[in-house]
Amino acid sequence: MNETSAPTLAPEVADLLRTAQQYRQRLQGDLHEQVVEAIYTEAERIVSRAVSSPAAPARPTFDRTLDRIVTSRLWGFPIMFALFAVMFWITISGANVPSGLLAELLVERGHPWLRELTLAWGWPDWLRGLTIDGVYLATAWVVSVMLPPMAIFFPMFTLLEDFGYLPRVAFNLDALFRKAGAHGKQAMSLMMGFGCNAAGVVSTRIIDSPRERLLAILTNNFSLCNGRWPTQFLMATLFVGALVPAPWSSLAAAAAVTGVAALGVALTFLVSWALTRTVLKGQPSAFSLELPPYRPPRLWQTLYTSLLDRTLFVLWRAVVFAVPAGALIWLSANVHVGGDSIAAHLVRTLDPVALWLGLNGVILLAYVLAIPANEIVIPTVLMLTVLVTGTPEAGAGAGVMFEIEDDNVLKQLLLQGGWTALTGINLMLFSLLHNPCSTTLYTIYKETGSLRWTMWAALLPLGLGIVVCFLVARLWQLFA
Amino acid sequence: MNWVAWVLLCAVLVAAVLWPRIGAWARWRRARSLAARARREDALKHLLKTEANGREATLESVSGALQLSPRKTAGLLAELESGGLISFEGGRMQLSPEGRELATHVVRAHRLWESYLADQTGLTEEQWHQQAERQEHLLSRQQTEALAARLGHPRTDPHGDAIPEPGGQLPAERGASLNSLPVAAPAVITHVEDEPQTLYAQLAREGLRPGVKVCVLQRTPQEVRLWGHGREHSLSPLQAQSITVEPLSGQTLQDLQREAFLHQLAPGQTARVLELSPACRGMERRRLLDLGFVPGTVVSVEMTSPLGDPRAYRVRGTVVALRQDQARWIRVEPLEAAAA
Numbered sequence: 001m002n003e004t005s006a007p008t009l010a011p012e013v014a015d016l017l018r019t020a021q022q023y024r025q026r027l028q029g030d031l032h033e034q035v036v037e038a039i040y041t042e043a044e045r046i047v048s049r050a051v052s053s054p055a056a057p058a059r060p061t062f063d064r065t066l067d068r069i070v071t072s073r074l075w076g077f078p079i080m081f082a083l084f085a086v087m088f089w090i091t092i093s094g095a096n097v098p099s100g101l102l103a104e105l106l107v108e109r110g111h112p113w114l115r116e117l118t119l120a121w122g123w124p125d126w127l128r129g130l131t132i133d134g135v136y137l138a139t140a141w142v143v144s145v146m147l148p149p150m151a152i153f154f155p156m157f158t159l160l161e162d163f164g165y166l167p168r169v170a171f172n173l174d175a176l177f178r179k180a181g182a183h184g185k186q187a188m189s190l191m192m193g194f195g196c197n198a199a200g201v202v203s204t205r206i207i208d209s210p211r212e213r214l215l216a217i218l219t220n221n222f223s224l225c226n227g228r229w230p231t232q233f234l235m236a237t238l239f240v241g242a243l244v245p246a247p248w249s250s251l252a253a254a255a256a257v258t259g260v261a262a263l264g265v266a267l268t269f270l271v272s273w274a275l276t277r278t279v280l281k282g283q284p285s286a287f288s289l290e291l292p293p294y295r296p297p298r299l300w301q302t303l304y305t306s307l308l309d310r311t312l313f314v315l316w317r318a319v320v321f322a323v324p325a326g327a328l329i330w331l332s333a334n335v336h337v338g339g340d341s342i343a344a345h346l347v348r349t350l351d352p353v354a355l356w357l358g359l360n361g362v363i364l365l366a367y368v369l370a371i372p373a374n375e376i377v378i379p380t381v382l383m384l385t386v387l388v389t390g391t392p393e394a395g396a397g398a399g400v401m402f403e404i405e406d407d408n409v410l411k412q413l414l415l416q417g418g419w420t421a422l423t424g425i426n427l428m429l430f431s432l433l434h435n436p437c438s439t440t441l442y443t444i445y446k447e448t449g450s451l452r453w454t455m456w457a458a459l460l461p462l463g464l465g466i467v468v469c470f471l472v473a474r475l476w477q478l479f480a
Numbered sequence: 481m482n483w484v485a486w487v488l489l490c491a492v493l494v495a496a497v498l499w500p501r502i503g504a505w506a507r508w509r510r511a512r513s514l515a516a517r518a519r520r521e522d523a524l525k526h527l528l529k530t531e532a533n534g535r536e537a538t539l540e541s542v543s544g545a546l547q548l549s550p551r552k553t554a555g556l557l558a559e560l561e562s563g564g565l566i567s568f569e570g571g572r573m574q575l576s577p578e579g580r581e582l583a584t585h586v587v588r589a590h591r592l593w594e595s596y597l598a599d600q601t602g603l604t605e606e607q608w609h610q611q612a613e614r615q616e617h618l619l620s621r622q623q624t625e626a627l628a629a630r631l632g633h634p635r636t637d638p639h640g641d642a643i644p645e646p647g648g649q650l651p652a653e654r655g656a657s658l659n660s661l662p663v664a665a666p667a668v669i670t671h672v673e674d675e676p677q678t679l680y681a682q683l684a685r686e687g688l689r690p691g692v693k694v695c696v697l698q699r700t701p702q703e704v705r706l707w708g709h710g711r712e713h714s715l716s717p718l719q720a721q722s723i724t725v726e727p728l729s730g731q732t733l734q735d736l737q738r739e740a741f742l743h744q745l746a747p748g749q750t751a752r753v754l755e756l757s758p759a760c761r762g763m764e765r766r767r768l769l770d771l772g773f774v775p776g777t778v779v780s781v782e783m784t785s786p787l788g789d790p791r792a793y794r795v796r797g798t799v800v801a802l803r804q805d806q807a808r809w810i811r812v813e814p815l816e817a818a819a820a
Contacts, residue, residue, distance in 0.1 A: 024633055031632055033756075036769045040777070067783055067792075076786040171801050175787035178803065184790075211602050285602045286767040289801040291792055
């Protein structure tokens, strides 16, 4: 053997290796297997001598009964859907109040207060603009929109996880995921993705088969995350709702949002199916799923760890990216070249391509600038629209993001910016199908350790988004 | 000014073609020399295999195996002889010691690479052979040994063929074609021919792999009906030709049909694991072993997913879900008493 007869080996060592080699030749079958079997036999022998187990428990224990119910043909799926529907409802409705409070505190009060303060200190305009209007506002916005839903969703999710219910969900849904070449546990990272894609990507760690884990990471972005729901609701109310008679408008808007979320889930399966047959063909894969016993969730510990490990972890990463992005947004609107701001130049350059896709330059630029978090896309869109249409009285100043409470005023502004129902619908689609935010991308890079897969995760949904938007725009032109 | 551009363009083109190592010419030369080497080594491999199986290699058989015209084959054989790799003694082709050593190395590299692909990647069975056909000519001896060490010195490849030791003998292929197996005589698959690929893919989909126990139920000129791994298969005689089997002594068709597998158990039933089918390999097999599905373990079917697959089993006090595709590789003995 080449590596054993290397010249540096002492003769006794080489001799020993040769003897080992000879013994190895004599062994029949797989060595690994014999070792595993021997370990189990030995363990069993020790257990039978040292451990006495109480008499078998009364047949239908609590665990068994519960398992029978939550995985039964009749009740399995209804229970699952009901639980998750309740979770989403609590998250969405529960987050409104704290989100409003935080926005009030950080944005509506904190921002002017800081401006006054820096004015009093005599900071130059550009410094105040860059730090207060740019960096502070972007960060404040991300925190106020992102924090409350995550602080509600993640603890609930962790409680279910701690209780032991989530593996049963994977068990129930595995047949569907198997057809797409994926693992049932992907159901969990998919659900987590509805809260936040970065957290969803981290949660794929529970999938121990390399191929299935990569699949779950690459498709997580198709779960419509928290930061994108507001965009969906806004566009659906303003544009889709207006397409049908008034009594039906809220129903149509709700249906449109649900449709986009469902499209995301459908794409998760479709893309998984396609990836296993092409790019991920050679990745090793093996299924296993343990169904641990149920146990009472530890409430305080859960709250503590989910807040620290998930919420603050994600929030911190988002803030780290929001700081430079805030500066960039402000600079793009305030640095002038040839009489116009950089943002205006970029919007004009992007407009032809964007209109061809049924979007507009403002939206595309907003998606480039607001890459740290989907939460600040709409404020950036509004700021840019005001900048481009030249109606500063509607906004809060160049490079300052803002939101408008009144839907009618908002719609007027957007219509002035050249928006149509097609723009609204395509923005909904593009919001689902575009590259993940930088927080998620960075997390994907951390988790896979590969630039290649990070590129895939970014370009795959973006490519899909461009294709879908293009097709919808063409169809729209055909029929409208 | 125009001619400067033309001269530059020509210079770039010439460089792209003639540049040492990365130019088109150098690449083409390298590819050609690799292809020639592959042809030489494939011819030696053919000679070694015919010799190991007691057949005689001829110019026609070499030309057929390599899919090369007889004229080119004659040139190739002459080249091998002048290189001292083969000799013609009494009109018969013989491998010289160097030729035999090289041929054994190539076969060893091929089978080790297939084992590697089967054990450590997710490539499907029909992709192994093609990749190994190329890799066998690229692996150096040192790399081959490193690979063997990494795989734990396997003795057979995933098709059931023995992996020869360096410088050792290539054992003859065991068994005979499935077409020659008498009806109702149990046998075990020792080899599934991996060429042509389409045929192999069909057999792989049927789940007929080395290690699976089979028995011919009925044979007509159009069809071979086969019992294998708990269910019936229907093969064409052409497909059956690709399967090599070795008779199993001391077992009858009834024994085979009485064999039970984990995926066939009814909900709530308890059974003892008898063996993990040798047909289950690689990561899949290691995973099952690590989960505790070793011979002697008592398992019971705990619950079934609403969609029927996977099912959950209780093993040594824990509940583990397995897909039906995995459970079918675990042979069990149902324990009637505990079923209740």
